Amino acid sequence: MRLTRRHFIKNSLLLGSSLLFPSFRAHAIQKKEDWLPAYEKLEKEGKLTQRVEQAYALFEHCELCPRRCGVNRKKGEKGFCRAPLKAVVFSAHPHFGEEMSLVGQHGSGTIFFSNCNLRCIFCQNWPISHEGKGEEIEDADVADLMLHLQKMGCHNINLVTPTHVMPNILNATQMALKKGLRIPLVYNTSGYERLEILKMLNGIVDIYMPDMKYMDPEQAAKYSAGASDYPDVTKRAIIEMHKQVGVLQIDGRGIALRGLMIRHLVMPNRVAGTEKFVRWVAQVLPKSTYVNIMAQYRVEYQAYEHPEISRGITVEEFMEAMEWAKKVGLTNLDPNSVATRDFYLKRQPP
Numbered sequence: 170m171r172l173t174r175r176h177f178i179k180n181s182l183l184l185g186s187s188l189l190f191p192s193f194r195a196h197a198i199q200k201k202e203d204w205l206p207a208y209e210k211l212e213k214e215g216k217l218t219q220r221v222e223q224a225y226a227l228f229e230h231c232e233l234c235p236r237r238c239g240v241n242r243k244k245g246e247k248g249f250c251r252a253p254l255k256a257v258v259f260s261a262h263p264h265f266g267e268e269m270s271l272v273g274q275h276g277s278g279t280i281f282f283s284n285c286n287l288r289c290i291f292c293q294n295w296p297i298s299h300e301g302k303g304e305e306i307e308d309a310d311v312a313d314l315m316l317h318l319q320k321m322g323c324h325n326i327n328l329v330t331p332t333h334v335m336p337n338i339l340n341a342t343q344m345a346l347k348k349g350l351r352i353p354l355v356y357n358t359s360g361y362e363r364l365e366i367l368k369m370l371n372g373i374v375d376i377y378m379p380d381m382k383y384m385d386p387e388q389a390a391k392y393s394a395g396a397s398d399y400p401d402v403t404k405r406a407i408i409e410m411h412k413q414v415g416v417l418q419i420d421g422r423g424i425a426l427r428g429l430m431i432r433h434l435v436m437p438n439r440v441a442g443t444e445k446f447v448r449w450v451a452q453v454l455p456k457s458t459y460v461n462i463m464a465q466y467r468v469e470y471q472a473y474e475h476p477e478i479s480r481g482i483t484v485e486e487f488m489e490a491m492e493w494a495k496k497v498g499l500t501n502l503d504p505n506s507v508a509t510r511d512f513y514l515k516r517q518p519p
Contacts (some may be wrong), residue, residue, distance in 0.1 A: 204426050206353055208342050211372040217343050222344040224336035228254060234332050235363055235380065235402050249394075250286045251301055256337040257458045258284035259303035261314040263323050268461055270417070270425040271355065271376075275396045278318030278352070279327040280311070282334050286319040287359045289382070289393045291436075291472035292457060298330060299470070312519035315350055321386030324377065324493035332358055335366060339373065353426055360403035361396060367409045374415075377410035378430045379403065384449070392440075392478070408453060409432060417459040417501070435490045436466050437477060438477045443490045459501045462490050 205331070211217045228231055228242040238248025247253065263276025271277040284301035296302045315326050331338055342354065353375035360379035379405055383389045389399035410429050417428030433446050443462070448459055464487045472478045494502050 170444030184456060204352060204420070206346075207375050207427070208346060208354060208373045209351065212238070212343065213345055216372070217339075217346075220373065221336070221339045221343055224339050224369060226298070228336060232363070233335055233366055234287055235361055235398060237363075249288075250284045250333040251506070252284040252333045253305060255305045255307065256309065256311055256334040256341075257301060257303040257305050258314070259283050259297045261318060263318065263321055264327060267293040267327065268378075268425075268430060268451055270419055270430075270503075271327065272425045273324045273422060273424045275322035275324060276436060277325055278315070278321070279329055279357075280314055280318075280332060281329045284333060285330050285359070286332050287361050287393045287399075289359075290475070291392060291469055291478060293467065293469050295470040303439040308337050308340040309344055311337060312344035312348070312350075315341065315345040316348055318349060319352050323352065323406065325355050326350075327355040327357050327378075329357045330359070330443055331356055332366075332460055335370070342373065349485060355425075360406055361393075361399055362402070362406040364405055364409055367406060367413070371394055371413045371510050375414065375427045376425055376430060377428075378432060379407055379410060380432045380434070382441060383435065384445040388440055388442070392475075404449065404453075411454055411458070416455055416457055417443065418456055428459065429454075432461045434466055435482050436478060436483050437480055437486065439486075440478055443494045447490075447499060451499055456498045457501050458499070459503060460494065460499055462487075463502055 209218060228240070229239055231238055231240050231242050231248055234250070236249045240246035240248040242248075242252070242254045244351055245253070259281040261278075265272050265276050267277045267279070267498050268483045281297060281303075282296050283301045285292070285298035288299055317476035318326060327454035328338055342350070352374065355376040355378055356370065356374045357378045358380070360381055382393070382399065384400050386397040393399060407429070414428050417430060418426050418490070431450065433441065433443065435441060435443055447460070447462075450456075450460060464482060464483050468479055468481065491502065
């Protein structure tokens with residue numbers, strides 16, 4: 170009998186192990202009682218206020234991302250991402266479709282920020298990222314959302330598409346910390362990040378979760394609004410992220426506390442350059458680096474206009490990607506997000 174999605178997820182959460190990929194390995198375990206969020210340590214050192222001030226100063230000549238538009242957002246000017254001065258939030262809720270070490274039993278406290286500096290033509294959240302749907306709110310309101318998610322039992326604050334609102338996030342984090350925020354910050358990004366900005370986040374972010382979308386400049390330019398520098402920029406960014414937080418660390422419950430979690434979405438017809446991606450990870454990072462090779466590509470937005478990406482991936486394409494990763498020696502392959510498990514369940518016989 171075929172399991173229902175709800176039953177499968179429930180059992181998976183209770184077991185806390187890989188049902189489909191038993192070779193998945195967890196990393197260093199920390200005791201939760203010995204752990205403090207990075208931003209709390211920085212506040213105790215008296216440095217967090219200075220970081221917030223430095224970040225807010227960037228709004229006067231915005232170069233938060235590699236687009237480096239240079240607009241004055243304090244005067245209402247908008248650059249490529251079309252973001253205003255205040256953060257625009259589409260939703261905030263416990264998310265149960267993320268990586269299992271983020272989800273746990275109570276969910277990842279996800280805040281979806283509207284607008285985007287990359288704007289991929291196949292984006293699954295295009296009404297949010299391209300059209301900017303959402304509500305413009307004060308930093309104090311973002312802080313309240315963080316605290317509410319923590320009160321609901323979420324294991325972390327998962328900041329989705331944070332790059333263009335980084336100063337707002339830092340300010341909100343400090344506000345929330347003063348009111349009791351004590352769970353990890355997850356910087357859930359496209360990977361298209363400037364090194365100078367990441368260095369400003371050093372000692373604030375607990376978990377970096379970047380995408381590595383493409384390995385080829387031409388593909389990046391074609392599908393992500395001319396961002397031909399995406400592969401080189403993102404490679405440098407990921408190396409810096411690892412330098413700051415290291416490999417993934419979990420507590421005794423299997424919940425992520427600190428570290429790097431890389432996502433790579435397998436695309437049809439090898440568009441994403443998966444073989445080059447896994448080879449690069451194996452060469453420049455520890456082979457124990459957490460890598461989620463994702464199967465949930467689906468045709469969205471303008472992807473229908475490009476025949477090479479106008480279909481979902483096949484089981485063969487996904488298995489090919491996994492074999493490449495194993496061949497180069499990556500040891501922490503965790504395709505155990507709920508969406509990837511669904512991909513397999515839908516293709517299993519009754």
